[in-house]
Amino acid sequence: MASQEIEALSGALARLPGLGPRSARRAVLWLVKNRESALPALLESLAAVSETLLECATCGNVDTRDPCGICADPRRDARALCVVEDVADLWALDRARLFPGRYHVLGGKLSALDGIGPEDLNIASLMERVSQGDVDEVVLAMNATLEGQTTAHYLAERLAEHAVRITQLAHGLPVGGELDYLDEGTLAQALRARRPME
Missing domain, CATH: 3.40.1360.10 (Dna Topoisomerase Vi A Subunit; Chain: A, domain 2)
Known part of the structure; x- marks a missing residue:
């Protein structure tokens, strides 16, 4: 049994998208094993993002500045x-x-x-x-x-x-997709969006 603090960290990580309870426990174990090098860098990065995170007033993107890098880019x-x-x-x-x-x-x-x-x-x-x-x-x-x-x-x-x-955006067949594995909705979109061969 892990301590209450380690279980709390594991539970917090398990709420992240793409991480379930087992993946979260593996991540916590990796952080514990590498706490001298990985943990301070992770904590510093999380604190920096927490302090500087902004929502772009122009487009709604998340960045550390407003306007965001995309809206401020003159090449766009x-x-x-x-x-x-x-x-x-x-x-x-x-x-x-x-x-x-x-x-x-x-x-x-x-x-x-x-x-x-x-x-x-x-x-x-x-x-x-x-x-x-x-x-x-x-x-x-x-x-x-x-x-x-x-x-x-x-x-x-x-x-x-x-x-x-x-x-x-176009909808339909994914690159590398096989017709046998596609659902009817995807096939219907692909047929409706058909175009002449080039």
Whole structure:
């Protein structure tokens, strides 16, 4: 049996996404074994992030400065705006380095079951950014879930009153995917989005 403090640390780590109780215990054991080198660095990093973490007032990204590094980067195309559900989606898209524009984080998705309506998301600030007339294209990068697609349709209707091109990420077959293993929804999206061979 571990001490109450070690169990508390293990329980705290187990609440992190991707870590269950067993993985958390392994992480705690590794930290205990490497406490001279790893623990002080981890504590210092956590304290630094805790003290300096900010939400970008422009896009909703999480950074240690406001505006965030993406919004402050003059090399970014300010005329292209990619709308995502949350910061994790922004980071995933930006890590691929395929989108040259800027982002807008909604902070969630519309969900009647969870009681999340348009007023609960960063939609008003999105409309304000678009209404300034500096944006030519809005990419709706919502997850391919019912709530994500509902959110995308709602945003498309709201954005239709502005002179912007509204696009959406393609849905369908993943690279390397085999038809036999795909669900009907993915196959239906792929068939609807079919295009001529090049």
